[in-house]
Amino acid sequence: MTDAPPVLSEVDRLTRVAVKHPRDAFIDARTIERQWRELRFMAAPDLDRASREHDRFVEALESAGARVHLLPRDEGTTLDSIYVRDAAIVSGRGLILCRMGKPQRAGEPAAQERAAAAGCLPAAIAGRIEAPGTLEGGDVIWLDARTLVVGRGYRTNAEGIRQLRAILGGEVDVVEVGLPHWNGEQDVMHLMSLISPVDHDLAVVYSRLLPVPFREWLLDRGIRLVEVPDDEFDSMGTNVLALAPRRCLMLAGNPRTRAALERAGAEVIEYEGTEISVKGAGGPTCLTRPLERVAD
Secondary structure: OOOOOEEOOOOOEEEEEEEOOHHHHOOOHHHHHHHOOOOOOOOOOOHHHHHHHHHHHHHHHHHOOOEEEEOOOOOOOOHHHHOHHHHEEEEOOEEEEOEOOOHHHOOHHHHHHHHHHOOOOOOOEEEEOOOOOOEOHHHEEEEEOOEEEEEEOOOOOHHHHHHHHHHHHHHOEEEEEEOOOOOOOOOOOOHHHOEEEEEOOEEEEOHHHOOHHHHHHHHHOOOEEEEOOHHHHOOOOOOEEEEEOOEEEEEOOOHHHHHHHHHOOOEEEEEOOHHHHHOOOOOOOOOOEEEEEEOO
16 A cells, blocks of 8 residues: 555545445345336346346455445435445535435435445545536546546536536536436436546547547547447446556446447456346446545
């Protein structure tokens, strides 16, 4: 381990991360059966299989050197709370609690605040998004310590972005990116549905849905784009978690994207995620709230 200070980044070495185990998000078969349709899961997750998948997922995080913090069960949340990234974002002063664009997820930011107060989430609360603003963590990407990219779509609105700018102050350049309508308001379309950085100069993207000005801006910054093919977009080929620069974790079942990453010099670790990822449409970035990264 290094004594280097933490950095605001999506790609530097992951040292602390929060997750929520299926036993605390899905609770039991009765809860799953009551909620999965309303939450627009593709099918009802199997709790036992989900737990085994998640245990192996956590093992992959720990093997990469990350300290894993488990969020506790909370009566104010639903099955969706397994996707812990969305309820808060990390800033230089601590966590900023979001306000969810999906109404059924409204209780998640408060649940994470309670977890922080109880010491289960080792982070101070730096601010919060208030009504009528909405902001979800899947729409927010730190490209570097002074550049935060935010997707403006159905889950994150203009007022949420305005409040985020005010909380962060003038030290951070907040770059707004308009998101496509795609399958409509009921479908999940986050910025991280379209792009995942895996190094300071490398990102996985689905260019067919990227706004042209944003794609050009990425290229102008010297970022090489690994293109996800059409047949791997729905299987979350764009959803890749950087464990360290050019070392990443992705959902199994995207062989062409994996091969393209490896050609770009990345080490790829896969996990099986039928129950924890596929059925709820949430990949490895969704399943994690990175809390600390350090530059080696």
